[in-house]
Amino acid sequence: MSRRYLAWIAILVVLTVATGYSWYVRVLYNLKITALSQSSTAWGLWVSFYIFFVGLSAGAFLISTLVYGFGLKNFERIGRYALLIAILSLFGVFLSILPDLGRMERFIYLYTSPNFSSWIAIEAWMYVIYIVILIAELYLVSRADIIKLANRGAGGIYRLLALGKKSYTEGDAKRDATIVRILALIGIPVAAIGVHGGTGAIFGVIGARPVWFGAYTPIYFVLSALFSGAALVLALYILTKWLQGGEIDPVTVDSMVGVVILLAFVELFFMFWEVVTNMWTTAPTAEREILNIMLFGSYWWVFWVVELLLGFIVPLGILMFTKPSRRPLLAALAGILMVIGVAGIRFNIVLPTLAEKPFPWMPPEWDIKMLPWDRIPGYVAGAAQWIANFSQGTYYFPTIWEWMLQASIIFLLLLLYSIFVKVIPMEVVEE
Amino acid sequence: MSRRISRRDFVKVGALLGGATAVMLSVPEAFRKYAEAVRAAAQGGENPLAKPESIIYSVCLQCHTACPIKGKILDGVLVKLTGNPYSPQNMTPHIPYKTRLDVAAKIDAYLCVKGQSGIESLYDPYRVIKVLKRAGPRGSNKWKTIPFDQAIKEIVEGGRLFSDVPGEEDRQVPGLKDIWVWGLIRDRGGDPASISADMKSDISKIMAASGDEKARLVEEFKAKWSGELAKYGLKLEDVFIDPDHPDLGTKANQFVFMAGRIEHGRKEFSKRFVIDAFGSINWYEHTTICEQSHHIAYGMISGKHHMKPDILNCEFIIFFGTGAFEANFGPTNMAHKLTKAVVEGGLKFAVVDPRLSKTAAKAWRWVPIKPGTDGAFALGMIRWILENKRYDARYLENANKAAADLDGEPTFTNATYLVKVEDGKLLRASELGIGSDSEYVIMDKETGEPTPVDPNDAENPKEGILLVDTTLNGIRVKSGFQLLYESAMSRSLDEWASICGVSREDIEVLAAEFTSHGKRAVAELYRGPVQHPNGYYNGQAIITLNLLIGNIGWKGGLSKGGGHWHETGSKRKGPFHLSSLHPGKISGFGVKLTREKSKFESSTLSLVEDVPKRPWYPFTSNLYQEILPSAADGYPYRIKILWIHKGTPGFATPAADAQLEILKDVEKVPLIIATDIVLGETTIYADYVFPDIAIWERWGTPHTSPDVNTKASKVRQPMVAPLVDTCRVFGEEMPISMEAIMLAIAEKLGLPGYGSDGFGPGMPFTRMEDYYLKMVANIAAGDKVGDEVPDADDEELRIFREARKHLPKTVFDEERWHRAVIDPEGNDWWRKVVYVLNRGGRFEDADKAYDGEYLTHRFTGLLNLYVEKVGSYYSKYMGVRFSGVPVYVPPYIDSKGRPIRDDEYPLILITYKEIYGGQSRTPGNYWILSVMPENHILINKKTAEELGLKDGDVVRIVSASNPDGVWPLGDGPYIKNRYVEGKVKVTGGIAPGVVAVSWHYGHFGYGASDCEIDGVVIKGDYRRGLGLCPNAVMRRDPVLGNVCLTDPIGGSASFFDTRVKLVKVS
Amino acid sequence: MVDGLRRPNGSETSRLGRREFLKGALLGAAVTVGVLSGDLSLRVAAQPSPPAESLALDRESELVRMTRELQESLKKPLQERKWVMVIDLRRCVGCHSCTVSCIAENKTPPGITYRPVMIWETGEYPNVKLNFLPRPCMQCDEPPCTSVCPVNATWKREDGIVVIDYGKCIGCRYCVMACPYGARSTDYGYEWVPELEHGPLAGTAAKERQDRVKSLEYQPTPWYGGPYGRGDTIGITRKCHFCIHRIESGVLPACVSTCIGGATYFGDLNNPNSLVNELLRRYGAFRLKEELGTEPSVYYITGEGGASVISELEAMVDRYREEVLLREFGGRFRAGLGGGGLE
Structure with a gap:
């Protein structure tokens, strides 16, 4: 293992543990440590990262179907990366939404007494089906290489994974390819409609929230999912190779860049019309005012800086005006920036919408919690307040604990990813 | 400074202050039991709070409206407060008094937001529960806890009490015994009761005399009493504040009791101590920072201090500077009636107020007036009414009871009585030689001749001419009505409107509407118009509007309220006539510190100064804001000991900065003791802070707002065990409280009227219940024989005991309570007392409210459209004579x-x-x-x-x-x-x-x-x-x-x- | 769109008519209530007959009448009851007694208000108005909040009350999002009383007494499931439930019995003679956001001023968007680009 790679792993371990302290605080003090408890907003950072990860997962999976569903050879090298990213992102989904539940320990009720008229319950089950498909697919596409590694005596883990199979025949390959193809094709509706469209539906069916409500929401979710998933796969493929000192395949990079640019423009196209139509109306509709907040209100920087500048302008500039295959690290940076931009989009889906209360004329007094002393030790509350002390009324800004916990999830996922790419044969193993 | 305190420290504080800790440790356990009980009952959905055994009725005091409340108690914890359905203040009509307890238990009546929150005041984590003594300079907010007995000893005996406070090492603090001169006399064989009565009568002679006669009487007094006192080895200066001005009273007057919020029950209890036992006349409450001029204006006109519209039957109400929904004398009692009358009864109302109150928000018309000009507005209305002859002339012409009776009017006015222009006095018939001294003069409506009139004459109807301006026997006279007319006409409508910052139309429309509903219109006021230097006149002007239509006593008119059964036994003279059950009662006398209810001219100070140093206030009382400044100026005398009870002059008084400066000064007020439930803004400047029991832990018999037209006697009683520490007085254990302190001081000084024979032989006064339960018995007995409540049956007795089983012996001891209500003749009032306590008081049934077109409990008799008392008074301090009719004075x-x-x-x-x-x-x-x-x-x-x-x-x-x-x-x-x-x-x-x-x-x-x-x-x-x-x-x-x-x-x-x-x- | 302020235009009557509850009940004639024997004969005896114009003034208190009707309805099986609340906005005085009474009754923590009263000002000096609007849970017939619950922790009872099983709620707050009335809120675990250690009663007292005094809401009842302590509601969603623990015992909901303006009424819509039915017939009513099809069980009476109340609500929505949001969140648009453009 390269030193570079070891250093990377070490840094991730440190960061994960350091930020992981927030989980302890979360368990001890429940949602009190969030800025939600101090504003009239009920969903916040963790929910936006929940849908962010759902999007990444679905997007990454759909990229993988280019290979396994439609057999596009240009993308063959990133196929397994895409699947692994889809799996880990789904783990991120779980990790992000779990602390957001006021009763974490009761999440099991989603499976023991689900209500299938609720899209959250539907989703909870969809994720299970989806992850089974993902794992099966990843296993099957790398089975040949696992057996090879097992035979080579590379480690007990591979013998275990090979399930006692010693040889991998042409016939096996053909059968696996067929199963994978079927799984990939089944996976498309599961991911696009069930997983991500469904997550969009969680929002889209809420008639009480005008900006969320509507058929467009799930579609928009899927589009941005594709975009973010592709960008992340691109970035992680390059970075992994760079860290491992491997060779970065220029064809793959160029093909991925093409896809990413295309998706970015489709995304922009949708965003443009969403903004323009809503801003053009003279009626003070909820949509217009929420866009107003998003564009020019307290959250302006999320849209202009995170979404537009970091998420589109800078990375598109990089991808379009440099030669990605020659300067792959720049392309990776562009990919990461796009992913961050999509995180901004997710934030803006959840939060500005909640600025509008069900009854707008509820006086602001109702939102000011008479926060008494509490069992929260000073440093916990203080740290939370320090960054979120404007969270008042409808305005929500996450506390340091929310940020830390979210960061810990990202670090953990990166760590797992870095370990898995070491363990799982990500590319065809040479004989 | 604010170091973080460890848990250990807290526990320590808890141990020091948390005397109630033990009581409260039982709470979680109680709740576990409760949960089990509920679980068992859950199948039937039975709610234990809906049972009478969980309920004690009492009376709120989060505001002075004092609404009857229903407290729901679980295992000794007050869990919910709501309105008492037996009470006319909480719902209209209230349920019949005889309604069974279990039926009433399921009816919660209205209660306002503050009343609901009483639980939080009761269980306030900042409650003081031990006696605190100042451990730094005044206002430093540093304290130490001391035992109750030590505190009593120190305030009684005085001495160098603050030798540990820098700057006060050598300060000799006066104690109560130093100024309780009656103790000196008693200890040397004198009889304080008779001596004080004697002195008092001599002093009143001095006050009544004038000029040289007054000076002579003073000398006579000094001679007589220096002789008398010498018998006990005492000199005049040992007893009197200033022997040259004996009318200032004895040194006992240097003890001042200053209550912020004190209500009936405690009022009588504390007056017995301060005035009748200690002999100080300086007993005060807070009324002048509340709405005193309103009371005085009503008082001067009618003798009653408070009237309210009969809201439900009114057709038009003007609220001057007040509302019914937020403050006034009761949102709970007024709001539901007002909204009901508007929605179902066709009432319209207007609000004259600089601010759009919530009441104004619901009003037919809001008139944003310039503050303090309500009187001008009312005079503008009066002008319009007079000019347009919209007043009830038939009513106003009635000059005596007989004439009023003839017209079916409950009241009549002195509108037609002639007033001497020269001195503002009413012309007496004797001055024209046509009648007696007690008869007034009118110009007879028929003959146009001056005619004597006796207001109370029920036989010979007399009607007078309203507008009179003439000279009789060389005496220039005008009728009261004429004076009012002149006052109203002194400015044009436009001028009145411009003073008020309103449009002329506002005045006209309101005046027209006000006079379009016969007797069913009322001009109502409370605090807004009167808390001004011109407050009295503003109040008088507004009340005068009511006189012009003669609405007092009518259904839909102005009501004096249903009144109450007399808890002191004054009306029935029993079963417990409390003022006579006071052996050895002392007669306090002298000029009060605030010079209220006294005329400067009557005092001996008028012999030495032409213009008084500070104003005198002959017409009012409870001059709260004047107490500390007078003490600071030493005018008319300095004080030694101040007891601030449930009050905060340093916060609630206007120009509170000045009050705080005085409070801080140990020279001006040498000893301040306070009773409070929390360390309040003023309490933190006290020398000793005694914990007090809170409303929900104590007794009281508050009176009812006159918007209630049926008779009501409310009884406040302990609902839960007091949080405060207990103390031992007269051998009895009781919670530390205002009452306990008074009893303890009484025990220490041997004040008359306390102890084992406090109410008379064999009738002990050693616990507060001894007093309060007698009041309850008086209420149960009613105002006359045959007016008693029914006896509680066995079931009611069972519920009574069951509901109180959580109360400790220091509060509820049935045997002891029972003994307290056996009257001197040996009659047992216990079951009747229980009947009253089970319902939180005594309430007349709702159907007794009206008597045809009249209110059953209506005011009858003379109303002073012209107020002679005020109109004939010349203030030496101001150099003016006041007016007997409302006039406009800038605010x-x-x-x-x-x-x-x-x-x-x-x-x-x-x-x-x-x-x-x-x-x-x-x-x-x-x-x-x-x-x-x-x-x-x-x-x-x-x-x-x-x-x-x-x-x-x-x-x-x-x-x-x-x-x-x-x-x-x-x-x-x-x-x-x-x-x-x-x-x-x-x-x-x-x-x-x-x-x-x-x-x-x-x-x-x-x-x-x-x-x-x-x-x-x-x-x-x-x-x-x-x-x-x-x-x-x-x-x-x-x-x-x-x-x-x-x-x-x-x-x-x-x-x-x-x-x-x-x-x-x- | 948010603005659910449609005037019913007789939709109530048609609704009631559909159910045929009003069959034979004449307007005003149903006012007369039979005197019951026994416990519930609470009416003041021997009332002099009131003059016609002051119709209801001398009758029994609404509280007594509603209590009596409630106790009658309890004799029927659950599914035959239909609890509704009627709020007469003409009588609401904006005092928040209901709000605080509810806090006291249900021991809700800071940040949770089952029944806020919204107050807003409209108009210009001196023609200003204050508007008051209490907002309990609407107990919708078609509740949008229950179907979204992923774990079946909330449902509509047969008598129309929407309840939450506190033992089951996972705290996802999806129902909070789904409620168009803002009637659901999350218990974040704050407490009213400062940590005991800070006060003179340090250690135990006030805290035990105030916060651990549990509401019946927490008690194990047939409606709420298992035994709950304060700890068991932390992190989950809570809502108004018309004080089931009171009504099931024949006591009116806390907000109704404490409403000092007498503006809040409660009763059984299935009882054609009930006070609530009488009021709805006499005055007509509107419901909030009816266009969402939620069929709320809370009716608002506005009387003749109804239309103006609704237009004021609408004006306030617009003003809120243009002013309050602007103030809280900034933003530079006042009108749409098509209309006004950038300022």
């Missing part, structure tokens, strides 16, 4: 009656009260605070634009007498200077040029600041101190310097006149 005047010009301060500051807060008792009610965490400075949009202010700007309010806008709290470790600063709220709901700040925010005491007890810092809670209190910037009187502006007649303190400026802070 912003000094104590000499001269207008104050604060031209640099262009805005008028007013205060008001949201329904969310009591005066200063609700800062710990977090439930309410969540509705309105802080108050704002309300300002009209236009004014704000002129000043460049917008919503949320922080500004400081400054005035001419407090140009820095500061609360001078000092620079202690815990209590520091503050500024009168708050956030601006721009609204269309206030008159331009006026800024309004609601009361009951901006606390610096009451748990809002840190304090130190026994060296441990107890952190304050910031939530309790949010917002601002503007009292410190309210205008000091430029002449007197240390007191706010005051109404010379009614005594009301000015709350709504100060000219201020807003200085932007951020």
